[in-house]
Amino acid sequence: MYVAVKGGERAIDAAHDWLAEERRGSPEIAELSIAQIREQLALAVNRVMAEGSLYDPDLAALAIKQARGDLIEAIFLIRAYRTTLPRFGSSLPVETNHMACTRRISATFKDAPGGQILGPTFDYTHRLLDFALMAEGLPAAAPGSGAPEGVTSPGAPPPEMPRITDFLNRDGLIQEEHPDAETPPDLTREPLEFPANRALRLQAITRGDEGFILGMAYSTQRGYGRNHPFVGELRFGTVSVEAEIPELGFSIEIGDIELTECETVNQFTGSKTEPPQFTRGYGLTFGHTERKAISMALVDRALRWEELGEDNAGVPAQDEEFVLSHSDNIQGTGFLEHIKLPHYVDFQSELELIRKLRAEAQAAMHQEAAE
Amino acid sequence: MRDAMIFEGGFSDVSRDSARAFRSAMNAMAHPGRKFDLTGAKPPAPLSEAAAGLLLVLADANTPVFLTGEHDTDLIRGWITFHTGTALATTPDQASFALGTWDALLPLRQWPAGSAEYPDRSATLIIEHPGEGETARLSGPGIQTHQDCALPAITPFRDNAAQFPLGLDFYFCQGSTVRALPRSTKVEAI
Amino acid sequence: MSDYNFAYLDEQTKRMIRRALLKALAIPGYQVPFASREMPMPYGWGTGGVQVSAATLTPEDTFKVIDQGADDTTNAISIRKFFEKTANVGTSEKTEEATIIQTRHRIPETELQEGQILVYQVPIPEPLRFLEPRETETRRMHALEDYGLMHVKLYEDIARHGAIATAYAYPVMVQDRYVMDPSPIPKFDNPKMEMAAIQLFGAGREQRIYALPPYTKVVSLDFEDHPFDPSKAEHPCALCGAEDSYLDEVITDDQGTRMYVCSDTDYCESRRATGHIGTEGTQPEEVFA
Numbered sequence: 040m041y042v043a044v045k046g047g048e049r050a051i052d053a054a055h056d057w058l059a060e061e062r063r064g065s066p067e068i069a070e071l072s073i074a075q076i077r078e079q080l081a082l083a084v085n086r087v088m089a090e091g092s093l094y095d096p097d098l099a100a101l102a103i104k105q106a107r108g109d110l111i112e113a114i115f116l117i118r119a120y121r122t123t124l125p126r127f128g129s130s131l132p133v134e135t136n137h138m139a140c141t142r143r144i145s146a147t148f149k150d151a152p153g154g155q156i157l158g159p160t161f162d163y164t165h166r167l168l169d170f171a172l173m174a175e176g177l178p179a180a181a182p183g184s185g186a187p188e189g190v191t192s193p194g195a196p197p198p199e200m201p202r203i204t205d206f207l208n209r210d211g212l213i214q215e216e217h218p219d220a221e222t223p224p225d226l227t228r229e230p231l232e233f234p235a236n237r238a239l240r241l242q243a244i245t246r247g248d249e250g251f252i253l254g255m256a257y258s259t260q261r262g263y264g265r266n267h268p269f270v271g272e273l274r275f276g277t278v279s280v281e282a283e284i285p286e287l288g289f290s291i292e293i294g295d296i297e298l299t300e301c302e303t304v305n306q307f308t309g310s311k312t313e314p315p316q317f318t319r320g321y322g323l324t325f326g327h328t329e330r331k332a333i334s335m336a337l338v339d340r341a342l343r344w345e346e347l348g349e350d351n352a353g354v355p356a357q358d359e360e361f362v363l364s365h366s367d368n369i370q371g372t373g374f375l376e377h378i379k380l381p382h383y384v385d386f387q388s389e390l391e392l393i394r395k396l397r398a399e400a401q402a403a404m405h406q407e408a409a410e
Numbered sequence: 411m412r413d414a415m416i417f418e419g420g421f422s423d424v425s426r427d428s429a430r431a432f433r434s435a436m437n438a439m440a441h442p443g444r445k446f447d448l449t450g451a452k453p454p455a456p457l458s459e460a461a462a463g464l465l466l467v468l469a470d471a472n473t474p475v476f477l478t479g480e481h482d483t484d485l486i487r488g489w490i491t492f493h494t495g496t497a498l499a500t501t502p503d504q505a506s507f508a509l510g511t512w513d514a515l516l517p518l519r520q521w522p523a524g525s526a527e528y529p530d531r532s533a534t535l536i537i538e539h540p541g542e543g544e545t546a547r548l549s550g551p552g553i554q555t556h557q558d559c560a561l562p563a564i565t566p567f568r569d570n571a572a573q574f575p576l577g578l579d580f581y582f583c584q585g586s587t588v589r590a591l592p593r594s595t596k597v598e599a600i
Numbered sequence: 601m602s603d604y605n606f607a608y609l610d611e612q613t614k615r616m617i618r619r620a621l622l623k624a625l626a627i628p629g630y631q632v633p634f635a636s637r638e639m640p641m642p643y644g645w646g647t648g649g650v651q652v653s654a655a656t657l658t659p660e661d662t663f664k665v666i667d668q669g670a671d672d673t674t675n676a677i678s679i680r681k682f683f684e685k686t687a688n689v690g691t692s693e694k695t696e697e698a699t700i701i702q703t704r705h706r707i708p709e710t711e712l713q714e715g716q717i718l719v720y721q722v723p724i725p726e727p728l729r730f731l732e733p734r735e736t737e738t739r740r741m742h743a744l745e746d747y748g749l750m751h752v753k754l755y756e757d758i759a760r761h762g763a764i765a766t767a768y769a770y771p772v773m774v775q776d777r778y779v780m781d782p783s784p785i786p787k788f789d790n791p792k793m794e795m796a797a798i799q800l801f802g803a804g805r806e807q808r809i810y811a812l813p814p815y816t817k818v819v820s821l822d823f824e825d826h827p828f829d830p831s832k833a834e835h836p837c838a839l840c841g842a843e844d845s846y847l848d849e850v851i852t853d854d855q856g857t858r859m860y861v862c863s864d865t866d867y868c869e870s871r872r873a874t875g876h877i878g879t880e881g882t883q884p885e886e887v888f889a
Contacts, residue, residue: 122639228635232633233736364735373643373647380645381673388768396762430658436621436656440813468615527742554815575777594626
């Protein structure tokens, strides 16, 4: 006698209990606090905010804790939460010109007004495991060696930090960007439609998977749509967010957020109508996420081939539909992992078909042999 | 008084009443020519309960509503914008929904009928219709053999169906009842 | 879950989905783009079906969920629990009791009636996608009713295998206009799509909704000399003896012995409850005693 497997409901509950236990790990080890994750795993928190499209370090830290450090899972938790939030309005465009920069570098000029600010970067660290970090309970390093003081004086708006690309623009050496008053389409409220405009592309890339965008950007450097980028400027710091309050009739500051912005300067040989000049790629991401911001700028630049009159080399990074349709890791991981679900009905229909085709093929072979 | 008339008359339990009203709207669209109850809204006259219910369920800031003729009153404008947050359309070609009596909605060609690539980008006409007129025989998706139904005319609906997959979709409202006529329905005189 | 709205989605989102559903019913077989939301379950696990169900459920509904034809598979249970919690609706495993049935990969064996709604979870809504990956191209093909590519593919199958080598997600022509993907149901289920119930299809990740009103003409693509063949395993169900139902093949021992049982668990149990017993079956009461 055969009895089909039952008890799926109990299995699910048991799996959830087990998961909770595994998440906690050994109870002899102190539990992580949200504040610890927020403060000590800040770059993970930043990535979750950037790809989750929700600026809230505490919630991102919670998501990382709940997801056992699986960042894509954490991004998923944030996205699913974000989509339930009511929308009260939109902010004014943030002024990154007035960013209070903790880091600001240019690869195109040795020095420039505003200066090179190295900031807290891994760039020149030797990647040697620091075994001292294994020794826990040491007192915190004395302040003073870290953040420089007086980057901004509290209360006063930060001074304008000039843009490297503006110096090039002044001489007509770089293609000019014009302000656009049009409200950009909203990827989270309207179905994606092709062709997409640049605002929509940037919106998709900034929440796109860091690894995917990095891979796309890297492919352009290796010749799949090569466009010779220089990091014109990379800046990271705090900007204030302002929103217009209809009842007041003017805008007020509603908070500060940290952003990373990257502008690349790319070669352009000119066209029949345009003399040679540099072109730009642009990246803007939540938090300190500079690998993503630079990658974003490279991919943005590659996707602008048509607008800049370049040839379509037929490479992946130039293909808007390919990049935008596959950059979202929540969509990607969901569809990829769904093949774990039972598919035995479809598999059964394939089995039947293959058996039938094989039987027919074998019958035909016998027939031939007999003749 | 006027304000009270604007603020009153929405669904009392928004999510559940909307779900029930949508079921009627969907059943109507899936069974062309068949009558369904669509209740719960208490709008200012001459807006019918069914037409108001349809707007409460379907209209919002993304779907401009065009009001025609006797339905284009301050009171109805106020009621619809308060309860749905819709931006009223100022020209017919912007309309996602158009509301009025049959005569006020003519000619049909002024309403967007979609494009070959996006036939869904078309208007839905919400017609206050007393249920008189010519008897039409309907057939097509949603209809097992045929369905007889009174329409204000025959030819305009036949022409609309001839554009399929482009075209308009129609709701006929009478009091608290609704019937639908999608573009996929074949319309013949009997 | 009391912090969430009835059936989870906010009213604004439901309104957008409801509009798409009505357009889908008005243009049978056409894929209506909709702004799919991130749901608290992964893309690819039924987010499209869940959003359609959420926008369609009323408090009076009786909800049934099947995956592979079964009510007790883990994903079916998970989705059913989601709506028990967020919409507080009644649920049933009985096909004839349910007013809304959300399904993955099957159409129930019991014939559906007017007043019932079948909601399909769809992974790839575009029937032409595996022949042409670009959305811009496939959209143009549908606009021009240019389905030559599909016929070429089916014809190549015949040239190579002597038969159309598609066993599930077998494409259909809807009302002589749109080629449609029936979702990954086995082709055995295709003929059932001309039914009395409303059929709604939701693809969350791909942001598409489409629909079939009752009695819509649905024809599986074929050629005159190679007519469509909705075949299945040629066995009766080992539990209930049914010869008209779609069967799962189960390996029962290390020697690879097989048995065939109904994939529709409700159909199988109902038959056994009324005394139809197959070679390996018992009445369901005894099984659980």
